[in-house]
Amino acid sequence: MSLFAIGVGGSGAKCLEALCHLHACGLLQSGTGQPLRLGTFLVEPDQQSTLLARAQTAIVRYDKMRALLGNKAESFARGELRNYGTWSPLSTASGAISLDQVFPKAVLRTQASGLAALFDCLFPPEEQSAELDVGFRGRPPIGSAVMSRVSLASEAQTGQWQQMLSDIQAAAGAGEAPTIHLFGSVFGGTGASGVPTLGQMLKSWLGELGLTSVHVNASLLLPYFDFEGQGQEGTGVHAEARNFQLNTDAALQYLRSSGTTCFDHVYLIGSDIKARYGFSIGGRSQSNAAHVVELLAALGLRHSLQPVAEDAYAYVLSRAAPNQISWNDIPDNEAVGQGLSRGARFAVAWLNNFSLELDTAQKLSMGAFLSGAPWARQFFQPSGKATGTQGGRPSIRSTEELNLKSAIDAYSETLLQWLNQFSSNTGEGFNQELFTPSLLQRNPSYENALSRVVRGSARPTKEERQDMAEDIKVRMDKLSPKEIPHNGVAGLADTLWSLSF
Amino acid sequence: MRSTQYIWLGVTFAFGILWVFIIQNLLFLNVFSALLGQDLNVFLPQVSSPSFTVLWFSCITALFIWIFITWNGKPRNGAEVRRMQPLWWISTILLVLLGWFYQLLFTVLIWQIQVTSPVEGSGVNYYPLPPGGWLLVMVFVVFNVLILFWLPTLLASPRTYRFVVPGAVRLLGGR
Incomplete structure (x- = not known):
């Protein structure tokens, strides 16, 4: 089954960043537990946006890691991802900005x-x-005017939409029931104008082609942040926090009257306690940290994979405690908690321990390295020869292996950065009981203790002293060859992924 | 610790006892008797057995200290594991030096202190061990340390310390 995620505007891009990480953590699966194909497409007039760049980085790094992994993993990074790129609604307007x-x-x-x-x-x-090259400046009417000029029928023939639309057609033609999920805020400019407009266009286009099996859903972000400052006199037209509620009211009224022409289901997620971001008109200066609301919005796509009542249209969420979010507030918290927990613990163990060990191995003879790292012989040839294989195990110094290691390093760093941001960026007087932000950072200290990375009910039920990177190494060393289907860095990452939770 | 390591620890421990208290004495009695002086009935019970028994105690103590430290260690990385190698070498060298000292103690010093002679009528306050005998017991001390310390630490060092003992990577490093 195929999923097509479209992130519109800065918040939409942040949701796709969250979705990419959910996919990497194996949280987008079919009913039979098979990972699904995820296509990502970003819509953003502000091509310099840091938020866009961050989402692209996560997608590109995951994609590269998967490409280098190939089929050499059983459980790690199983989810297929197709990056359809970024599109600007201004690109059709002959350079008009x-x-x-x-x-x-x-x-x-x-x-x-x-x-x-x-x-x-x-x-x-x-x-x-x-x-408008910095976005639609928090004004939905501007965005709607620009977006409404887009013709999907002609975009399906040429341009950046072409590949995704033809894949949607192919998936629906093959008997699948693909889902298109749009992400964006309803209180800013680009998302508020783009998500309903694109949703309606997609529904019409699908209707014209008779592709009734395709679902079009959306996660719509309600206000969840404020600006710390505001634009100066010379800033020009810009997003203002005081307009957020007005924009939201207008969007919700539109949804109530015409929502079903745009989407089959919507997920409405916001927060009464606002995160504070520094004011930015857009572009590179807009570097809002990730937020848990974006994770919840991304989980809307996961929810839509389960059987849902046909007559249900809008889904909302609430939390149990007024000033805190814990795993119990996360939908399907057992599976989601385990997936994210595994991802966080993997990234910490990989980046801050195993990867550093592989770096050390480059400076020592293989014999000397193995004397302190017996687990490594399960994945790399003990002779340490620079070329060739022995018993299927590659050299720890092989260029291919080191390239894959670098790709896993890069993606793990991105994942950690995202986890760190959303767990530390909660808003004033609001706590999260999900992760320990201080441990979600790259550091060269060979992190050993994994027990405090995850908090609350998603934390593995191991004793603190038994929950260390060294315990994983011991377990790796004890595995029989049958339990390690892949060698090299891929086998090491795959085994670490399995043993991380 | 793996189940096979428990078995190896038990086997090498039992073999150590067998070696020190039976096999070694049989070798001294039947193979190397010519090198060990005229009075083997004195040398074996009063010199060789006590000195090698004390060495056995020393090796077993060192072995269990080693197992305790490595069992409870939580090394962050391979470098911390490899830092145990100098400790292992210091222990081994210390055990060999102690073994040699025990030979000197039970062959010479203890009799000098007590001002008695182990061999009646010899007129000397020490056991008259020929130079070849000295060389033999010194080699046997090294051999005892190998059997009583190196072998069990090689086969039964737990967790990530499994390959830290010299020779472990070469002998056990294949898959």
């Missing part, structure tokens, strides 16, 4: 003077001339 370039007023006046007057009525001069 402001509303008055997208809808040239001179042309409007000569061809339809009434429309020109309406244009002036709807958009004040500063909105008409605002450069």
